[in-house]
Amino acid sequence: MTTNDEARGEHDAPSSRDPQDTDADEYRTTDQHEATSPIDRRDYLRTVGAVGVLGVMGGLAGSATGSAAAQADWETEADRRIAEHRQGSLEVEVVDETGQPVPNADVDVEMAxxxxxxxxxxxxxxxxNETExxxxxxxxxxxxxxxxxxxxxxxxxxxxxxxxxxxxxxxWAKDNGLDxxxxxCLWANVDAWxxxxxxxxxMGVDHQSGESGADLDPQHVRDxxxxHVREIIEHYADFEYEGTEYGSVIEEWEVMNEVVHVPxxxxxxxxxxxEQESDDLDPVTAPVLAExxxxxxxxxxxxxxxxTNxxxxxxxxxxxxxxxxxRQIEFLAENGSLDYAGIQSHFGDRDSAVSPEETLDVLDRYAQHGVRLRVTEYDATGDDWSDEEKADFFHDYLKTVFSHDATDAFLVAGGSDAHHWRDDAPFxxxxxTPKPAYHVYQDLVFDEWWTEASGTTDDSGTYATDAFLGVHEVTxxxxxxxxxxxxSVTDASGTTDLVVTPGTSTSDCEEQGGVQVGEHCARDPDDDSLYEDVNGDGQTTxxxxNALFENLDSDDIQGNADAFDFDGNGRIGFSDVISLLRDI
Incomplete structure (x- = not known):
């Protein structure tokens, strides 16, 4: 494996590529492919299930992480860390209209x-341009x-x-609920246009993506x-498109990409x-980087x-x-200007795979500098390992990363093989047609790490369960x-309490000073005439x-504009969802 090309994520772009005609370096455009049926994760899990996936995985030859005993050892520890860092206690208290506990009530908890x-x-x-x-x-x-x-x-x-x-x-991403x-902001790769x-x-680079030829001008590059850093960040900090005011829409910005390799x-x-080396310049600690x-x-x-990334x-x-x-992470963290370190994770052949133990060591190494970690562009490519073996490694890598308390996201390179930068998409x-790694992803994210629990309340009207951090529907x-x-269960170290009064009607909600929103009785927790507690669970989370987004077009919301006009513009729209999210 080389130090440059074999594990690169946004590279190998032909120098003749026209950026107007293609989605460039990672994803090449092709003719439209016939689409299979849309994928529904719940339908998939009903038909495939965890047992089938694990059966496939158990038959693989040559696991990237060693013997069955070693697999069991690291995975047991990973599961323990996941229970510690990715789950919290949920306690549901069911009371009647007088506040008295309701024993033997049926409780179903489903993650959303x-x-x-x-x-x-x-x-x-x-x-x-290629899909409908x-x-x-x-x-x-x-x-x-x-x-x-x-x-x-x-x-x-x-x-x-x-x-x-x-x-x-x-x-489109925001309309579909995606962060x-x-x-x-900045990436110096001229080959990728x-x-x-x-x-x-x-920059003093003679390249066909330039305009008139190399003419080194440090001040022009600086200015x-x-x-541009200001322009693009401010543009998406107050984003408006076709009459819809979205507000701030970017969760985090890579300010500069690939400083180590493309400085x-x-x-x-x-x-x-x-493109000229300089022994007197250390790009990862350069003052202009901090600036x-x-x-x-x-x-x-x-x-x-x-x-960073x-x-x-x-x-x-x-x-x-x-x-x-x-060194770059430490430099920027000490400067007070770094929140996340991105780890691209392009595994270009079987030999580039890392064990769970090594993965944890590297994550610890970066996390010690006080930043959060994210895998940003995962893929596993190459002809020297099968798709099943790639799926086996993906299972181990995803589980290990998810188990580490300093990580909070795992992002994957995508499209189909026809659109992937190496013609070998992960999923x-x-x-x-889904690849084995997609089945692994579904099994972990929407089954093994997906809360589905049920039971009955005890004599005190209480039902308790462990729940993965996230939004849940409690029936x-x-x-x-x-x-x-x-x-929303958001605290892995504490208990999230939910008090429910069964059968609360619209008239009951209004009598209690609430506003009915679908099945919810929205509340104004701070008496500011805005009903931030949309789902009425006594918390603002x-x-x-989610409750506001799901009911945004309903008469309950549109007919009570004053109660839900969180952006203060006098009308109800998606920007109110964004404003509520930002307040939370």
Missing amino acids: EHDYGFGYVLSANLLL PGHPYRETLKEDFNIVWFGNYHKWRFFEENQEIADQATA IRGHV AVPGDVVDA RSFE GMIRAVNGVPG WYDHARDVAPEDVGLA DYNTMEGSLEYARSAYE FYEDW ITVGGESTTEQV HGDV
Whole structure:
């Protein structure tokens, strides 16, 4: 395995590529493929189930993590960490209208959404120009994931030249309830057509993506880069598209991508042509790097994180990259301008796979500097291991990462084989038939790590269970009458309490000072005339955001605009969902 090409995530782009005609480096456009039926995760689990998946996995030859005994040892420890860091206690108290406990009430708890980020690439060109509603790509984005990263159209040149595509795809993601990881403000890879032509020239690089030829101009690179960081962050901090005000739509921004491997902008600002080495310059600790991050911090909303991202930082056991990346993380963290460290995780062949033990060691190494960690672009490619073996490794890697308390997201490179940068997508063959790794993903995320519990209340009217962190629907049935409430379990070290009164009617809700929203009785917890407790569970959490989103077009919400106008613009729309989310 080389230090540059074999585990790279956004590279190998042909120099003749026209960025106007393709989604560029990661995802090549092709002719439209015939779509199979849309994927529904619950239908899938009913028909396949965990036993079938584990049976396939048990038959694999040559596990990437060693013997069956070793597998059992590390997995037992991983499951223990998952129970400690990814689950919290949920206590449901059922009371009647007088506040007295209701024993023997039936309680069903069903998870609706993970708190942990499970993500996928959003290829804007594939989404908008090659697929229609109902296509498997669109359905898997909506059904299987809660966060996305853009393959290209949030990159500098693509954003400047194709802002309409970037904005349309951004609006689609938010309309479908997806968080967005901002990828990326600055990336110096001229081969991927990620840098505007005038900046390519000013970097002193002679490349066909430039305008008139290399002409080193450090001040121009500096000025244009700082201007762009401000422009793109502010654009999506107060985002509006076709009359809809979305507010702040990016959860975190990579300020600069692949500093370890592609430091051309840093070189240019320091008077060195972008493709020329300099023994006197250490890009990962360069002052201008901290200045870019400080500038991003100044212009970004307070709740938007700042991130790094690079390759060979996990895959391949390559110390040159891990050491340099750790120094970059430490440098920016000590500067106070780093929240997340992205670990691309492009496993380019079987030899690049890492054991669970090594994975934990590397995560510990980065996490010690006080940043959160995210796997940002996972894939496993190459002809020297089978799709089943890749799925086996994916199972181990995903479970290990999920078990580490410093991680909060795992994002995957995507599309089908026809759209993947190495023609070997993790989850789908060219005809959108799921690969073994997709089955593993479904089994872990929507079965093994998915809360489904039921029981009856005790004499004190209480039912308790462990629940994975996230949003849950709790259904109480008494005397054949059911009441459903939403609750967010967000504390792995404490107990989330939910008090439910079965059969609360619309008149009861209004008499109690609430506003009926579907099955919920929304409350105003702080007497500001805004009913932030949309699901009426006595808390203001992400469950209220979900309840507002799901009922946004209902008469209950639209007919009570004053109660739910969280953005203060005098009307009800998606921007109110975003405003409530930001307040929470």
